[in-house]
Amino acid sequence: MELQVTTLAGESAGQVSVSDEVFGLEPRQDLLQRMIRYQLLKRQAGTHKAKDRGEVSMTTAKMYRQKGTGRARHGSKKPGVFRGGGKSHGPVARSHAIELPKKVRALALKHALSVRARTETLIVIDDAKAGEAKTKGLAAQxxxxxxxSVLIVDGAQLDDNFAKAARNLRxxxxxxxxGINVYDILRREKLVLTKSAIEALEERFK
Known part of the structure; x- marks a missing residue:
């Protein structure tokens, strides 16, 4: 598959050949859904916590006599029916992450790239560099x-000026x-890859 290469200024910079095994697959929605769910659950903090009756600090003295009051029998203020008591079956700190095989994750990334190539929302640029860290100039380009709404993926090392200029853009x-991933690819309307990024992806999926 041949893709047109452009510059940030919008000028043509030739063509680049990409593998059909990475950018030319028939997209599978089920794989993409599984991968996005895997990513979102893995990054969920899971720090929610409520104390149960064994963890709250309350008196365990008999509150009132057993009989003759007309009230329920209680021997502690720790149950959740009392103010300050422990919660029954409350949330506990845990990991929400699920398992997904490495081969499935790699295949999902290929399908996400193929979605962008198939829908013509993939743009290839020669490089992602800026002469100065000015947001206004980059916004005009x-x-x-x-x-x-775009995800820009460069090579292994980002250009400092470009990264600083882009971080203030909505x-x-x-x-x-x-750092390329399925969720970030699909949450933006377009994907921009540099030539060095394409070379790294081709090498990664060999």
Missing amino acids: FAGLGLN NVDVLPVQ
């Missing part, structure tokens, strides 16, 4: 390319190639 994410 993005407007010229029609980039409003709906713009910049990642090194090792």
Whole structure:
């Protein structure tokens, strides 16, 4: 598959050949859904916690006599029916992460890339570099390319000026190639890859 390469200024910079095994697959919605669910559950904090009756600090003295009051029998203020008591079956700190085989995760990334290539929302640029860390100039270049909601993936090392200029732009994410993931690809309207990012992806999936 041949993809057109452009510059940030919108000028043509030739073509690049990409593998059909990475960018030319028939997208599978089930794989993408499984991968997004895996990512979202893995990053969920799971720090919610409520104390049960064994963890609260309350008196365990008999509150009132056993009989003759007309009230329920209680020997402690720890149950949840009392103010300050422990919660029954409350949330506990835990991991929400689920298991997903490594091969499935790799295949899902290929399908996400294929979705962008098939829907023509994949743009290849020669490099992602900026002469100075100025957001205004970079915003003008993005407007010229029609980039409003975009994920930009560069090589292993990001250009400092480009990353600083882009971080103040709304709906713009910049990642090194090792950070590329299915959720970030699909949550933005377009995907921008540099030539070095494509080379790294091709090498990764060999």
